[in-house]
Every structure is written in structure tokens, then in C-alpha cells.
Amino acid sequence: MPELTDHARRNRAHWTGLAPSYATATGWHQEPNWGCWGIPDSELRLLEDVSGKDVLELGCGTAYVSSWLARAGARVVGLDVTPAQLETARRKQAEFGIEFELVEASAESIPFPDKSFDLVVSEFGASIWCDPLLWVPEAGRVLRQNGKLVFLVNGVLSMLCYPDEPGPAGTELLRPYFGMHRVEWSFEDSVEFHLPHGDWIRLLRANGFDVLDLIELQAPDGAPDPMFDYATTEWAHKWPAEEIWVARKHS
Amino acid sequence: MRSSDGNVEVWTRANTRYTDGAAPAAWAQEEITWGLWSVPESEVAVLPDTQRLDVVELGCGTAYFSAWLARRGALPVGVDPTPAQLDTAGRMQAQFGLGFPLVKARAEDVPLPDAAFDLALSEYGASIWADPEQWIPEAARLLRSGGLLVFLRNSTLAMVCSPVDDEDAPTEAHLQRPLFGMNRMQWSDGGVEFHPPHGVLLRILRASGFDVEDLVELQAPEDAQIHAEYNYVTPEWGRKWPAEEIWVARKRDA
Numbered sequence: 001m002p003e004l005t006d007h008a009r010r011n012r013a014h015w016t017g018l019a020p021s022y023a024t025a026t027g028w029h030q031e032p033n034w035g036c037w038g039i040p041d042s043e044l045r046l047l048e049d050v051s052g053k054d055v056l057e058l059g060c061g062t063a064y065v066s067s068w069l070a071r072a073g074a075r076v077v078g079l080d081v082t083p084a085q086l087e088t089a090r091r092k093q094a095e096f097g098i099e100f101e102l103v104e105a106s107a108e109s110i111p112f113p114d115k116s117f118d119l120v121v122s123e124f125g126a127s128i129w130c131d132p133l134l135w136v137p138e139a140g141r142v143l144r145q146n147g148k149l150v151f152l153v154n155g156v157l158s159m160l161c162y163p164d165e166p167g168p169a170g171t172e173l174l175r176p177y178f179g180m181h182r183v184e185w186s187f188e189d190s191v192e193f194h195l196p197h198g199d200w201i202r203l204l205r206a207n208g209f210d211v212l213d214l215i216e217l218q219a220p221d222g223a224p225d226p227m228f229d230y231a232t233t234e235w236a237h238k239w240p241a242e243e244i245w246v247a248r249k250h251s
Numbered sequence: 252m253r254s255s256d257g258n259v260e261v262w263t264r265a266n267t268r269y270t271d272g273a274a275p276a277a278w279a280q281e282e283i284t285w286g287l288w289s290v291p292e293s294e295v296a297v298l299p300d301t302q303r304l305d306v307v308e309l310g311c312g313t314a315y316f317s318a319w320l321a322r323r324g325a326l327p328v329g330v331d332p333t334p335a336q337l338d339t340a341g342r343m344q345a346q347f348g349l350g351f352p353l354v355k356a357r358a359e360d361v362p363l364p365d366a367a368f369d370l371a372l373s374e375y376g377a378s379i380w381a382d383p384e385q386w387i388p389e390a391a392r393l394l395r396s397g398g399l400l401v402f403l404r405n406s407t408l409a410m411v412c413s414p415v416d417d418e419d420a421p422t423e424a425h426l427q428r429p430l431f432g433m434n435r436m437q438w439s440d441g442g443v444e445f446h447p448p449h450g451v452l453l454r455i456l457r458a459s460g461f462d463v464e465d466l467v468e469l470q471a472p473e474d475a476q477i478h479a480e481y482n483y484v485t486p487e488w489g490r491k492w493p494a495e496e497i498w499v500a501r502k503r504d505a
Contacts, residue, residue: 157408157430160492171426176491177408178470197449198466198496211463214450218431238429239411243450 002109004081007182007191011129012081014190015061019084027064028092032072034123034152035242036226037219037233041068044215046150046246050074053118056142058107058135058151059125063089067098069121076100077117079107080125108134115144127151128192131182132203140207143249149209155216155240158231159183159194169231169241200245209247216240258380261442262312262333269480270313271339277315278343283323285374286403286495287478288471288486295467297401297499298370301325305368307393309358309386309402310376314340314351320372321351328368331376332357359385361393368393371400378402379444382435383455391459394502400461401500406468406493409484410436410446422484422494452498461500468493 004012032041041047047065051073057066060078062085070076078100080086086102093099105111107126120143126135139149154162160177161169164186181199183192195203197214204211219236226233231241262270283292292298302324308317311329313336320327328351331337337353344350356362358377371390390400411430414420418439434447447455449466456463471489484494 157411157426160408161426173412173424173426173492177468177493178491196468196493198468198493201463201466205464211453212457214453216430216448216450238431239426240430240448240450 002106004106005108005131005134007131008081008106008108011190014188015082015129016084019082019088022062022085023088023091025062025064025088025092027062028067028096028098030064030068032065032068034244035217036228036231037217037223037236037242039217044244046244047072047121050119054116055119055121056110056112056117057125058110058120058122058139059127059129060089060102061085061125062092063100063102064092065121065123066100067092067096069119070098070100074119077103077112079103079105079110081106106130107138110138110142112142114141116142118144118147120147120149122151124152124154127153128194129190131193132195132200136203137207140209140249145249147249148212149204149247149249150244152242152244154194154230155243156180156194156196157239158235158241161239162230166229168229169235171235204245204247208249210250211245211247213244213246215244215246217242217244257441257443259333261438261440262380263335264440266313266333266335266339270336273480274313274315274339274343275346277313278318278347278349280315280319283316283319285497286469287481287484288469288475288489288494290469290472295469295497297465297467297497299399304370306370306372307361307363307368307390308376309361309371309373309390310378310380311340311353312336312376313343314353315343316372316374317351318343318347318349321349325370326351328352328354328363330354330356330358330361330363357381359389361389363393365392366395369395369398371398373402375403375405378404379446380442381445383445383447383452387455387461388459391461391502396502396504398502399464399499400456400502401497403495403497405446406496407433407446407448408492409494412492413483419483421482422488424488424492456498456500460503460505462503463498463500465497465499467497467499469495469497 055074063078066078304325306327314329317327358381377386475486
């Protein structure tokens with residue numbers, strides 16, 4: 001494996017620590033859905049028509065998204081930098097009788113040849129834990145022409161409003177938008193990456209993508225607060241706590 | 252009443268109060284600049300080569316932007332629904348010896364032929380005063396394949412942070428209005444603006460036949476001064492968060 005970046009090493013240690021609490025992860029039995037509020041993919045239709053396609057998940061963790069894609073007939077590879085998470089994924093594969101390739105690697109240096117995949121997905125994986133200046137070019141490289149990139153991140157607005165302590169986003173803008181890229185919280189040893197919308201569009205364009213969609217996810221009115229503490233349902237019903245970018249490789 | 256009727260009244264009053272008087276200086280300006288902070292086009296570089304470029308400016312007001320482009324060899328047509336502003340634009344044309352067609356029309360329904368332009372431009376014109384579901388398809392119709400749509404508007408973030416109770420109070424460092432469902436905004440002076448969120452705007456552009464090429468979120472420079480007329484955002488706010496944004500989209504080949 002190529003040498004990891006400093007933030008990849010720190011995030012691997014962070015996720016090794018978190019892995020036990022994800023060991024009984026429940027996502028494998030679910031229908032495909034997006035984000036904390038479980039917006040069904042049958043509404044968004046981002047993971048449909050994958051039968052027979054080569055799909056790569058970047059930062060798969062316990063690989064429940066990959067399992068949904070495999071169940072839908074895709075040839076899936078789940079990639080993650082944290083061995084402990086991949087161990088859980090392997091156990092789930094045996095439990096559910098769904099097999100697909102799992103690769104230990106960082107999305108910042110993907111161990112696959114150019115033009116190997118039709119779809120690259122990241123759901124709170126590489127999309128926030130890897131440097132987009134490194135993983136987006138890699139995603140562009142391994143996608144075939146007209147291949148799609150779909151990734152879920154925290155809403156950039158929520159990142160302006162998230163306090164530097166565990167607890168949900170409020171309504172005050174706590175940090176500048178300009179220059180947002182690498183974000184480190186004082187309460188944990190990890191590194192996240194969050195870009196302004198304009199920066200995402202320029203980065204995707206520069207790596208040969210057409211930007212097809214930006215789906216700002218709205219929490220359903222009255223839904224229970226999610227298990228993650230970064231936004232209440234009330235907040236996320238008014239402002240996007242999560243957003244999905246959809247892009248297509250054009251050259 | 253159509254939203255544009257109220258807007259024509261608003262802009263007739265605004266022209267008397269401000270834009271008519273400001274027109275000579277705007278027309279005389281040498282440099283092309285963008286927005287409240289006068290960010291130079293040389294920094295953002297969103298415009299194509301202007302030589303012999305067929306340009307339609309949607310919501311041109313007193314048409315100073317068209318004048319800047321005409322001086323650089325472009326062939327602009329200014330479109331605006333407010334007669335008072337077009338009168339000012341006509342007077343400036345005579346004063347500066349710089350003629351180009353001015354058309355009185357709403358950007359939602361422009362009496363100009365299909366595929367006649369290389370650039371559709373809107374600088375706080377149709378970009379906020381017309382319904383994007385209508386004016387963006389109209390811009391697509393007016394553009395040739397490969398033509399560029401460039402427009403400046405208030406940032407979504409600034410609109411989300413604009414005070415609800417006091418319309419004249421400056422933009423806050425707090426979320427004031429929900430983003431979901433934000434689009435048509437009716438002001439107490441009768442004006443109607445349109446501020447769809449980024450995702451909604453992106454989908455309208457795609458559905459109208461555009462590829463989105465850039466979103467330039469404008470930052471106030473260190474030495475920025477508060478704008479004399481449009482003082483709803485302070486330079487301090489604008490240095491941290493985008494008060495304004497330029498969208499750049501290209502019409503796909505049919």
C-alpha cells in the first residue's frame with residue numbers, strides 16, 4: 001500500500017477506535033437509503049440500474065452501501081483504509097451470504113487501473129474523510145467515460161453552524177465559508193474535509209466531470225432526531241444537514 | 252398581477268432615487284467589475300473574449316454592463332421591462348456616443364429570435380427579479396449551442412441570513428429563514444425577488460440544457476467599503492461569507 005497521508009493515518013486510528021461501536025452495524029438489512037434520516041433511494045434513484053455494472057465504494061466502512069449495490073446485481077468493490085471496519089464488513093458478508101471484493105486502501109490512492117468502474121459511490125466515506133483534492137482526481141481516473149460519481153457529505157451550511165464540541169448545529173455562523181477545506185475538531189483526533197459549493201464545482205469540472213445534481217436533503221417533518229448529533233430534525237427540516245453531489249465523467 | 256409589474260414600479264422609483272443619478276459614473280467606468288465589492292473581471296475571468304460577441308443582457312437596467320462590453324467590441328442588446336431605466340440607458344448612449352439596441356421586455360418572454368446570441372448575461376437583473384423557471388429556459392432559447400450564460404445574484408447564504416422582521420437591517424451571522432422552500436420572496440415595497448437554493452438552481456439549469464461550469468462565490472476584499480446604496484451586507488460579513496455569487500453555464504449542443 002502506498003504511504004498514507006498524515007490525515008489518512010489519523011483517520012484510520014480514529015475509525016479503528018470507533019469500529020467496535022459499528023461492529024453490529026444494521027445497515028446491511030436495510031433498503032437502500034441516504035443519510036441520517038434514511039431518505040429512500042427509491043425517491044432519489046441514485047443507486048438504480050446498477051445490475052452488471054462495476055461499482056467502487058470509497059470509504060465503505062462496514063460496507064452496507066456496497067451490500068445494497070451487490071444485492072442489486074452490481075460487481076462491487078468496497079474500499080476502506082481501516083482494517084477493523086473491513087473485518088466487520090467480512091463478517092457481515094458471511095452472515096448475509098453476499099460476497100464482494102473488499103480492499104484495504106485510501107481513496108487518495110486507489111489501487112485500480114484507469115477506467116475500471118462505471119459508478120463510484122461515497123457515503124460519508126472518502127467524501128468527508130479524504131482530501132477532495134486527492135480523492136476526486138482518483139475517482140475521475142478510475143471511472144470510465146460517462147461513469148457516474150455519487151457522494152454524500154454534510155451540508156456545507158451545517159458545517160458553518162456546527163459547534164466545536166459534540167452537539168447539534170445551531171443557527172449562528174461560527175466559522176468562515178471562504179477557505180473552508182480541512183476541518184479539525186478539538187474534541188477528537190480526526191481530520192474532515194468540507195468544501196464550499198463553488199470549490200466542489202470547480203474541482204469536479206477540473207477532473208473531467210459534468211455536475212449533474214446537488215441534492216440538498218431535507219429531514220422529514222416530525223421524524224425522530226437521528227442517532228448522530230450533528231443536527232436535530234427540526235434544524236435539518238429547515239436547512240440541509242446533508243447533501244449529495246452527482247457528477248458524470250465526460251473525458 | 253404578474254411579479255414583474257410590481258418590479259417595474261419598484262425599479263421606476265429606484266431609478267429616480269438612485270440608478271439614474273448613478274448611471275453616468277457607471278457608464279464611465281473603465282474596468283468591468285462585479286457586485287457590491289467591485290471585484291474586477293480580471294480576477295474572476297468569467298467572461299469570454301468579447302470581440303464581435305453577440306450579447307443579450309437580461310434585466311439591463313441603465314445598461315452600464317452592456318456599455319462596458321460594447322466598448323470592448325461586443326454587440327450587446329439590452330433587455331429590461333422598466334421604461335424609466337431604458338430612458339436613462341438611452342440618454343447615456345447619446346451622452347457616451349455608444350449605441351446598441353434596447354428592448355423593453357420581461358426576461359421571461361423576450362421578443363428576440365432563437366439561437367441569436369453567444370452570451371446571455373444578467374447582473375442583478377433577471378437573475379433575481381425574474382422567475383428562474385421561466386427566464387433560464389428563455390436564456391437557453393436565445394443562446395446558440397455552446398453559448399454562455401453568466402449571471403450575478405445574491406448568495407443563497409446571504410438570503411438565508413437576511414432579517415425577517417426588519418427588511419432594511421443588515422444581513423446577520425445567524426440563519427434567519429429556512430433554505431428549503433426558499434425561492435419567491437415578496438418585499439414590503441411591492442418587489443418580488445427569486446432566490447432558489449443552489450441545488451434547485453442547478454437542476455433548473457440542467458433541465459434547461461445547460462452544463463454548469465462555475466460558481467464563483469465573491470469575497471469582499473480587505474479594503475472593501477460598505478456600498479452607498481446596497482448596504483445590506485457589511486464588508487466584515489462579506490469577507491467571511493459570500494454575499495454574492497456568479498454562475499457560469501454553457502448551453503449544451505442540441
